[in-house]
Amino acid sequence: MSTVFVFDDEPAMGENIRRLLDRPGVRIEAFTNSLEGLRAAEASPPDAVLLDIRMPELSGEEVFARIHAAYPAVPVIFLTAYGSVEGAVLAMRNGAFDYLRKPFRREDLLLAVQRALAHREAKREAEDLKGRLEALGEADALESRSPRMAAEMEKARQAAASDATVLITGESGTGKEVLARWIHGRSPRRAGPFVPIDCTALPSSLVESELFGHEKGAFTGAVAPKRGLIESAGGGTLFLDEIGDLPLDGQARLFRFVEEREVRPVGGLASRRVDCRIVCATNQDLQEKVRAQGFREELFFRLAVVSLNLPPLRDRPEDIAALARFFLQRYSRRYGKSLSASPAFYGALLERAWPGNVRELKNLVERLVVLREDGGLLDAGDVKSSASGGSQKGDLSRLAWRAAREAYLESFEAGYARAVLVRCGGNVSAAAREAGVDRKTFYAMLRRIPGSRSEE
Numbered sequence: 396m397s398t399v400f401v402f403d404d405e406p407a408m409g410e411n412i413r414r415l416l417d418r419p420g421v422r423i424e425a426f427t428n429s430l431e432g433l434r435a436a437e438a439s440p441p442d443a444v445l446l447d448i449r450m451p452e453l454s455g456e457e458v459f460a461r462i463h464a465a466y467p468a469v470p471v472i473f474l475t476a477y478g479s480v481e482g483a484v485l486a487m488r489n490g491a492f493d494y495l496r497k498p499f500r501r502e503d504l505l506l507a508v509q510r511a512l513a514h515r516e517a518k519r520e521a522e523d524l525k526g527r528l529e530a531l532g533e534a535d536a537l538e539s540r541s542p543r544m545a546a547e548m549e550k551a552r553q554a555a556a557s558d559a560t561v562l563i564t565g566e567s568g569t570g571k572e573v574l575a576r577w578i579h580g581r582s583p584r585r586a587g588p589f590v591p592i593d594c595t596a597l598p599s600s601l602v603e604s605e606l607f608g609h610e611k612g613a614f615t616g617a618v619a620p621k622r623g624l625i626e627s628a629g630g631g632t633l634f635l636d637e638i639g640d641l642p643l644d645g646q647a648r649l650f651r652f653v654e655e656r657e658v659r660p661v662g663g664l665a666s667r668r669v670d671c672r673i674v675c676a677t678n679q680d681l682q683e684k685v686r687a688q689g690f691r692e693e694l695f696f697r698l699a700v701v702s703l704n705l706p707p708l709r710d711r712p713e714d715i716a717a718l719a720r721f722f723l724q725r726y727s728r729r730y731g732k733s734l735s736a737s738p739a740f741y742g743a744l745l746e747r748a749w750p751g752n753v754r755e756l757k758n759l760v761e762r763l764v765v766l767r768e769d770g771g772l773l774d775a776g777d778v779k780s781s782a783s784g785g786s787q788k789g790d791l792s793r794l795a796w797r798a799a800r801e802a803y804l805e806s807f808e809a810g811y812a813r814a815v816l817v818r819c820g821g822n823v824s825a826a827a828r829e830a831g832v833d834r835k836t837f838y839a840m841l842r843r844i845p846g847s848r849s850e851e
Contacts, residue, residue: 397512401425402432402458403447403474412445415501416508429453433461437622439629439670440466443492443511448475463490465622468518470511474499519586541711547703554701555581560653562638562698563676565705568752571676572636574705579632584672587631592624594641602645604661607652613662625658628671638698639679639690650694673698708749708756716741718753722760723773730764736773743778751804812840 397420401409409425416423424441426432429450436444444462448455459471470492487494492514493507539545554561555578563571572591579589597605604613608623625633635641641649652658653673657666675698684690708715719741727734749755763777812830819825827837 396420396422397443397515398422398424398441399443399445399508399512400432400436400441401445402429402450402455403427403445404429404450405447408447408474412504415504421508421512429455429458433458434667436462436469437465437626437629438668440469442469442515443508444469444471445495445508446471446473448473459489459491465627468515470514472507472511538717539711540713540717541706543706544711544714547705550701551578551703552581554578554703556583557701558583558672560672560698560700561674561703562681562701563674563703563705564681565676565678566707566752567678568754569705569707570753571678571705572634574703575632575634575636575674575676578674579634579672582632582672584631587671588628589632589634590624590628590671591634591636593636594639595637597641597645602642603648606645607648607658607660608663609661610663613660617662620660623658623660625652625671626667626669629669630671632672632674635673635675637677637679638675639677639681639684643689643691646691646694650691650697653694653697708752712745715744715749715756718756719744719760722757723764726761726764732764732767732769734764734767734769734771734773737775739775740773740778743775747778808840812837816841 399416399421401412401423403409403412403425404427406425406427409427413423413425424435426435429452433453440462446455446458450458455473459473462469462471467490471490472492473487473494474497475494476497492511495503495507539548551561551574561575561578563574565571575591576589579585592606603609604617604621604623606623606625608621608626609617611617611620635649652669655666656670657668659666681690681695681699685692685695708718719736723734723736744756751758759778759781763773763781767773767777812826815826815830816823819829823837823841824834827834830837830840832840
């Protein structure tokens with residue numbers, strides 16, 4: 396179903412356009428008040444807009460500027476009287492799709508709207524293709540031979556077809572965001588935006604402003620109104636990553652939104668409705684946080700309508716070889732190389748503890764592909780050398796998970812820094828540039844090398 400918004404302060408014009416465009420698969424919403432129409436468009440973007448250039452509350456140019464800034468892919472057709480054609484032409488130079496001069500013929504209106512809707516659909520397909528190319532194979536990497544993982548994926552398939560709120564749990568690196576995108580891509584909202592929000596990156600003093608937006612003058616530094624991240628997910632999926640790190644006061648505001656699907660910007664008086672699906676993820680035990688009063692119980696139950704738990708890679712060894720083969724093919728294509736791997740290579744992978752889970756495996760394979768000459772064969776020695784001092788099961792499996800993970804990451808940084816420094820002939824500045832970090836960070840990595848006395 397395609398939605399077309401009509402902005403015209405004459406009620407008769409909206410009704411006339413509704414009648415002229417009355418056809419299956421098209422829904423018309425007419426607004427005589429430009430502010431009300433703008434709020435509706437910002438909350439849930441339409442597929443096309445018919446916009447009168449002369450309106451009393453906000454001019455057509457102002458409405459267009461705000462819609463185009465928020466949703467540049469939504470085509471806007473200006474409706475203009477004879478004397479304001481110049482304004483419509485100027486608007487087209489600024490990104491408007493087309494204009495119709497009043498009075499217009501029914502066939503001209505139909506043609507313009509058909510072209511606009513076809514343009515919108517083409518944009519959606521292009522965005523979808525771009526997303527698929529950027530995340531080439533990520534969804535395929537979720538295919539599993541592990542019964543436990545397969546059971547979770549079946550639940551995810553069923554949940555994707557609904558609009559239910561989903562909570563994804565699992566250790567870091569297990570692919571929680573990949574699964575969230577997979578669910579969005581198979582949902583009825585797949586044509587809408589997927590908006591990821593990292594709750595750990597939200598400054599505690601600005602959580603409400605970032606999520607819900609603010610009005611001009613709401614606080615010191617609020618020199619202009621700002622649309623919140625939640626509103627930008629209208630019509631699509633809002634992904635709240637690491638939801639367990641959201642402060643308690645932010646949890647209270649989020650619970651109200653989850654309940655009512657309305658947001659009120661900081662400093663604002665009116666609430667705006669936002670139609671979006673919510674998917675959350677965390678590597679924490681939220682039920683334990685609830686017991687420790689670090690997470691609101693009512694919010695937990697509202698978010699965990701469907702709960703999915705991604706098992707760590709060490710608990711799905713039957714997937715390790717298949718994932719490694721998949722990543723080897725993926726990165727060989729990306730870097731224009733033809734590489735293969737021996738059975739011993741895949742066998743050596745099974746000896747690793749994988750505290751970083753699928754992300755660690757993916758990074759290891761990419762690193763090996765980048766550093767290997769075209770036509771090479773990956774062997775067990777490549778896996779062992781990349782361990783850089785001990786992420787084998789026998790070494791780290793005796794440690795608690797967090798301690799094992801820290802030990803592995805420290806060891807990896809040391810080995811990586813050593814290899815880059817050797818390749819750059821001992822030149823720390825050159826090595827830091829190649830690693831993509833500053834000298835201070837690179838020196839810190841060098842200090843993790845046993846016996847190192849590197850000083851800044």
